[in-house]
Amino acid sequence: MTQQRYQRLDGSQPMHPPLYDEIQPTPPMEQFEIEDGESSSNLHSSNTRHRLLGRASSITKKFASNINRGVIRPVTQMIDPIYEGYKYFNMQYEQAILKLGNPLVVKRLLYVFFIMSFIFFLTKYNVDGSGQSSGGAFSSGKLYDIEKLAESFESMVDVKTMKEHLEYFSSMPHLAGTKGDLALARYMESYMKNNGIRTIDFNEIGSFVNYPSNYDHTYVRLNDGSFQAQLSEKPEGAANDAMQYHSYNPNAMNTNGEIRGQYIYANYGTEEDFQKLKDGAIDLAEKILLVRYGGSIPNSNKVKLGKKYGAAAIIFISNSFETGDGVVHDDIIERVNVGLERFSTGDVLTPGWSSGEGYVIRLPWFKSETTAKIPTVPISYKDGQELLKRLKKGVKFGKQYSGASEEIQIAMKITNEQREVHPIWNVVGSIEGREQPEKGLIIGASRDSTCFGTMGTNTGSVILMELIKIFTALQRKFNWSPSRSIYFASFDGSEYNLAGSTEWIESRQEQLKRQGFAYIDLSDLVTGDILEVKSHPFLKKMIKDVLGKVSNGDSKSLLDLLKSQNSGNEFISNNFVESKNYIPFINLLNIPAIEVKFSGTKPYPKSSCMDNFQHFEKAKIDPDMKNHKLIVQVLSRLILELAEQPLIPYNINDLATDMMSYIKDIENYTNEVFGNDEKSDKPAMEFVRLENSIQTLMSAAERFQQWSSRWKSFVVESGDVEPSLLAMNRWKENDNLVDFNSKFISDYPQKYRPGYVNLLFGVSFGAPESVEKGDTRQWNTFPSIRDYLDTKQYTRASNDLRTLSNLMEEAASEILRP
Template identity: 45%
Template sequence: MPAFPPAYDDSEAQSELPRTSAPVEQFEIDEDEVFEPMKRDGFLHRAVFATKRCVFTFRDRVVGPLSQIMDPLYEGYNYFHSKYESSVMRIGNPLVVKRLLYVLVVVAGMYLLTQNENNDGISGSSSDAFSSGKFYDLEKLATTLKAYIEPRSLEENIEYLSSMPHVAGTTGDLALAKYVESYFSNNGLQVPELQELESFLNYPKAEGTYLKLADDSFAATLYEGNSNEQMHMLAFNPNSPNSQGEIEAPFVYANHGDPQDLQKLTDAGIMVENAVLVVKYGGDTPEPNKVLAAARLKAKAVVFITPQFDIGGKPQDDVIEKINVGLTRVSTGDVLTPGYSAQRNAVGKLSWENSLTTAKIPTLPISWKDGKALVAVLNGTGHDFGDGWYSGKLEKKLKLSVQNEERSTHSLWNVYGYIPGREQADKGVIFGAPRDSACFGASTAASGTAALLELVKIFTSLQRRYDWSPSRPIYFISFDATEYNLAGSAEWVKMRQKELMKGAYAYIDLNDLASGDVLSVKANPLMHDLVKEELSKVELLESQKGKNMKTLFDLYKSQNGGNDRISNNMLENKNYLPFINMLNMPSMEIGFRGETFPKHSCANSFKNFEKQTASSMNLHAQVVELLGRIGLNLAENPIIPFDFSVLADRLMDYSLDLEKYAKAQSDSKLNHLEYTKLREAIHLLKGYANRVNEFRHDRNEFVAGTSSLEPAVLSAARRNLNVKMTEISSAFLIPSQGASRAGYLNSLFGLPFNAPEHDDDSFEWNTFPFVRDGIAENDHKKAQFEMERVAQLLEIASQYFND
């Protein structure tokens, strides 16, 4: 074999091949030709190719391996499925058995989910499914609520709201109404609305109004400040009639004008008839009642002396308070529509003479300085009232003229908004505050309105933060014309009386929140335990703390001698009166009291308010937190936190106080009133109240044991109980009291006609008002009749819980 293979001669090989195929055509190549690259395929062709490559890659790298893994699992599933089917068939009907197993699996799953859930969560729902789900954590909401309260915000609002005079129906009043409306809207309240109502209003005029001695040796200064050109500075009493010209008559001083003061004049042989009666503001009798008593004695007019006030350590004797003289104890609201609303009524208004709510003689307030000078003219004659001031003997005469501007129909504006409820949208809690004032109203209307705005901010902030809405609605209302016989709140209640009797179950009044440092708590007995519970959760300021004192509850007990008893004596001329006396709606008011302050004068400015109460903003914040907690509990608690057992206990105490009141009267027949039926009815209510407490306890125990799961049947029973608790109040309303007290329908709670305007701790005035009226009139039959009627109504009310 040769070392190298022979060379391959292609031409020779080809020449030796047989010519059996077509000859291969030869092409010449042009060496100088320019090279051109192949044209690329179109975009669609390339996209299809790329897609196929991805699909093939995914199939090879993912689907294939997974298929190899799943095949054994699938074979295992088939094996166990066949075993499962055969086992089911051995147990019984496969369809029935499978359904039972499905239910067991679902229930077990729900149980595991609820056990693993964070039970301290703040959010939840309250639907009407098998379970109502998680309820909202009240304590976490309340704790968060505190974080939104800003003393600085309260201060700024009080300062702005008292920066202008805002007598009801004036431009200043309307400006603040629009401010409140915009605040409601900006914070997200539902349907914020400025509601226009109409009422009788009157205003002072400098021209034609004067008070002077008949010999012109003295004339009273009938305005505050340095000028009589501004209406809000002028002296007048809202709802006072004009004098129909000049009155010239002798005048007599009668101390505070209380019944015992007038009796002293009679005993001294000094007659009030055809005289001008000069009295001090204050005492035991409301100012309108003093005017009524003077009119019955045929006096020609009443002059009120404003007390001297100490403001910022300096005495001020030139203050003039402007206090309503419309007869609130007959009917609240427009003095020309007692007991009914003219807003939607074709009856129209009564004449001034025919209305029992109107004052029948003119009145005029003066300052302490002028009052002292006027009484000094009497030269120490007549009866000595013990303070160096004498009645006089009708020897000196006054000339008096009152010429107010009267508007029988004038606009006023309430502002309304609410947070809707998620469960019982037709039952709600109401926060209300006065907005108008006699002048600037820093400590009263501005204080209450600022608190109202702060509560709006707090609750809407909770809404946004937690996507929360209360179980039942929360309403916020700014009332106008509070200084005019509570016209704003009373007319609002009259217009919606039937609706409110069914839909609202608690009223919280915001007024005069911090004018001292003594904590005052007044509430309907149904809410006593609730108030105590929330008092114990609000911490004290450092300046308030003492030995073993950490909360407002500790402070309240300390200031009341270790007693935690809560008063029900809501007697003042405030917006809770229509709610209590026309609706029997459980109401409350809480605030710091103690300092006397000229609430109804132009001295009630922000500057003076700051001088009087240096720590008032922190006290305001405390009260707002407390009221916010109470309102939250009332609106969010699954069962409305009314305790009818406490109500029954307090009613028994009130019946004993009623007997004490009767025995304190001069008529010996009143000592023989029979209280047996009343106390038996209260005992019956106590029995049914215990059933309510048992249901509440059992329901709460059940829900707590099931991680807040509430079956639909239990949920329906709970809501039904809430309805009963809210509607039971209307059982005590008696619409047949007649014109004598047309605005007073409540036979269980409310004001007797002769009750003092301020709580004197002598009696439980705000209970059994019609019985107390009969006792005060020494009418044994009337008192006994009214007592037996209350007993019958208590028996009827008890049956609400027997269904």
């Protein structure tokens, strides 16, 4: 889709998405009119013009004469003695060279000596405020004093400005593709420009979106007239067309007219729940299911299972939430994506390929495996209880019965506005690296929200802006630029199957495989006081070092806080399973990811209009913005370490050690699956072969550590001077480390999961929606093997295990050859 020019937005920020006819094309260039020849009206003035030209010529000559007498002659008289002195010394220089030998050879040697001396002193003594060399033909091994640069971070964080930005971003609804979303995208772009980001990509993408449409044409009610659900969170005084308050699921299917049928409670809608209903002789065919949000599987997977068991539609029951003053809110509506994200992230009509500019094949709705095949709509907890209390028989889930009522049926209709191609906007700014600019660290934040999104998305956007301000200020203060490039990305379409980040990746997938070496996610960063850290094993040591350097204000480091909240354990999880922008970075590219955040002990009302600035303030989530400030300090240090360390700070030994525990986990998982299946023809699973390949990885880690130690010793012994040849060798090792990640991207993805091609890390289809504390299963490892085990395709699981062993052996051998 070609780049469009949008009308300037006024301050009222309309809530509706831009209509197609509101998107104005760029106006054509105006043609200049050129006249040939003189018109008759000008001929009579020709004599006057000649007289004026004569006077101008006379004045010009007089001015030139004055310049010659007053300026040129005095300067010439000053230069003449200097020129005579130059001729004398030049004659002495030529005579001296003749005594040494061939003048041409001697002059060339002296020229080389002069240039070498100039370069040496330029690189050795061109010292900036960080106390280190700024680079050159020879450069310091640790090009900048990282710790000295990091000392500035705490004083640079402005909590007052962060809170103002948080309130501003929360002042308008910003569903993806709406005017509020576009306004914040433009604001992010201007913020980058104003802070000195030179390279900014305002990236427009055409993607499928849907919005709640005519409120009167969407309803859920009982056919006897005794009840109708309130499908809106609209407060008193709000306009009827304020669509952000209306009930809908992103990527939901509409009904064809009205649906009528018996309704059944299906608990959390898991396979076990459906099997329990089936065992209880409850027929699910053409029934309307009441399903709770949450539980052990993503909500989109519940829709797929509902279709499998023949349901006509699903009504999701939202959760109730308690605010800081003890008030329970049971009337909010959560709007959750029901596109089948575990099949493929991104635009639901282009699963597995980019929906960017130009000609793109888009699947019709019924052919896309990513689209929901039965209609869905969410209702509040309060309305859900009103429906459930009418069910008095059937299978019992806790205190609640599931049985359908013969007399009472639900009549429902869903009419959302669906747009197959609608613009959404990513805003990506970058600071170019000075040594290896092709290598990129990416920091990404979701910008869009189904309503106001204070904690769900805005905390991440605010912290992204603060990081931009800090690193551009670092450039100005120390004349600094990172060794490798830093990308700051504000992603759109996160509520629509992670469309913004996925389509951005798919349009530059091969480039990112070669160049991306780390991704930091900034979703829902501050929702409480519990420190949570997730990381690829490569980066755990670096993260612990950074946490140990940031104080929480109580004479303790954040590493101490992490230990105290995890029974003395420095626990860093690798379970990246939630619906966040790290999913496509891991599953499509195998780029190591990091998430650091403060979460709460209770869930917050994400994806509802209750997630607003007023609730953030009332519940005292982070009243003095202390946790926001701590997160900024941690992330700033992590970014600096990743972008500035001479060697990319991957810890290969940590990966090898963790891999051994991951192998034990998948072996236990396999034994559980095999033990529950009575089939006798199960293939051998060669876990020992994979363990042997990890031994090769451990050997490579040892060799790499030895090389790294020798490199550091050489640089120190050389007075912090790194010869160009050694620097080029170091850059090659960085290339090898990044290439290691790409080895595990399969060229032959699973037929039914085109968005998941990473054989080593990634989320399996049946993994939980979030990992509860105490769950020791490594859900983010060996995704295809777990999928094949879950679907009883054991031969394919065995083949993938063998393939993975070969890939690990090959990748480990190439990290650093002896």
